[in-house]
Amino acid sequence: MTTPNGHVGQHGQNTADRPSAHYGHVGEHGRNADPWAVLRDATRARVALGRAGDGLPTSRELEFRAAHAAARDAVHTALDADRVRTALAVAGVGLEVLEVHSRAPDRTTYLQRPDLGRQLAQGTRLPGGPHDLALVVADGLSPRAVHEHAAGTVAAVLDRLPGWSVAPLVLAHQARVALGDPVGEALDAGIVVVAVGERPGLSSADSLGLYLTHGPRPGRADSERNCISNVRPPHGLGYAQAADTLVALLQASRQLGASGVVLKDEGAALPPGAG
């Protein structure tokens, strides 16, 4: 049930991306086919798991626990800055990398005090600008997503931005999306993009989200941001696809001098509470 990289979900993977059109044919396989397959093939939901008395069979119970464990571990993994630096270098990202911490000193505090995760630790110093763009890589709720997808995403974005002046890349510990506001302001960046580990789901512990904010400064509302979610190849968005969308948003945002709902048509609106 588990693969070497810890990705779980034989169940989810079997059915995740199956088109529903397939469903109609399954039922026509004749009376000898497993009728439960009709349900299983129709949805990625965990249907037709069978029973052991009034509970779940052991194999299904352990499968669920493995998926939950992967999600929990993704939340509580510490951000490994060296690993990210190495990955960035391997991906050909030549930007200087700076590290910052939020005011949340540890994971327990971070989870209970989102307000602290949006503020820079006291005494944080960042070099001024001006720059067209600042990139912040933030651990968020899944440092694992940052480990696996930040470098590839950043490289793909930079490849598509010739002529933009880009500030040193900031790697942020115990950070929420809105930490990009004080970082972007300190770096004097016209736009900040925060690549952040998203809250892990049972079948997606490594999703990276990209949040764009024009004119970053503390106090920006979530409605002033644009979001690209679920960067997670090969199951979710690929780096090139995500970078194409982001760069289109960046260009539109620079032209318009704003971000958020005014750019709504070109990107997904920010989900409530995401900040």
Added chain:
Amino acid sequence: MTVRRATLGGHTHEFGSLTDLLAKATPARSGDVLAGVAAESQAQRVAAQHVLADVPLATFLTEQVVGYDEDDVTRLILDTHDPAAFAPVASLTVGEFRDWLLARAAERDEAAISALARGLTPEMVAAVSKLMRNADLVAVARRTRVVTGLRGTLGLPGRLASRLQPNHPTDDAVGVTASILDGLLHGSGDAVIGINPATDNPAQTIALLELVDAVISRYEIPTQSCVLAHVTTTLRALEAGAPVDLVFQSVAGTQAGNRGFGVTLDLLTEARAGALELGRGTVGSNVTYFETGQGSALSADAHHGVDGPVDQQTLECRAYGVARHFDPLLVNTVVGFIGPEYLYDGKQVIRAGLEDHFCGKLLGLPMGVDVCYTNHTDVDGDDTDVLTLLLGAAGCAFVIAVPGSDDVMLHYQSLSFTDVLTARSVLDLRPAPEFEAWLARMDLLDNAGRVRELTPDAPAARALLAAAR
């Protein structure tokens, strides 16, 4: 503003307002720390509980937590207060009220407890809950009776119903149907077949309403459907003549919180009238469904009271004050959904689930609980087992169940269909009576009345699976 004091262990604790006193007396939870209202020490918390125990219940009718003039929820609560229902406990303090409730519960005097509902305000109920241990919350809720109905009867003693939640990330009709059938085959769905739509628009809502209505009609299932769209979307569906059984809305305990949800009391009144007009009930006429959850007001910065921020549990009770005005069929708290900044771990979620259930029921609501958690909260299946079994013992009207505990649209974990079977089996609880009779007609029950473990070639399974073809 009355300053209240208690001396405990040689130290005098002062509480500047009723709002402050309620917050400081609240059992520990992360949301109150986030709001800056939590007790600063265990001793201060217990001192607040001592002071609160001596506050007369009648004080809550004159001293407000959220102002009467600026908040329509406060006005609704106080303007609809029933002095006759309040009379049996009108002379008691909060502490004496706890003793009174425990005594009536021990005597199994359901009538005395249940008759109080319209005489109690949310703040009174919140206050007494803060003095109660988990077992107190279970014992009293178990002897509080609230029965509602539309096409099935909910809240009867010895019954535990479930909302079958067949969510799908793209609202795909076939995917939703598969989850509905899986739930029905497990004996779930007697409270409601309720879908959270991935997209909140009238066309999608109508399509899903028609889908569930077709399943319910085809198999003549004595249950009701709901698409949990925004009330304004449901109003559009009603105008279009869609088969709306229940009007759904999330509600909060302050006018500002409800504004954050985009609702007013007038909107809810209008939608309820529209659903009532359809006359789709067979055994009752409760046509509304509300969801709530501790922390929703704080998350919308709508948690401010007359003398400062209000604790999240008191505000949750005020949301029940909104819900009960609309004679709901169903109300549930979504207890572990909101995240660790409001309820941090299993202990806090279990406590909050029992509080919400007790408080809602005492206020006269048909109370259910979405026993659930997200992956960034320190909660797992062991915790949800504990809460589910305690709720079953407490006479909870319904819980929510999704295939394999995994909501693939909202990305959180609720109970599985088998969790409902386990709770019913362990606690000797049965489905809603009309639904139980339907399960028997469909040959889905064995001789002992438990939901059969079906082989795919069983006639009942074949009949239901035929719907998928």
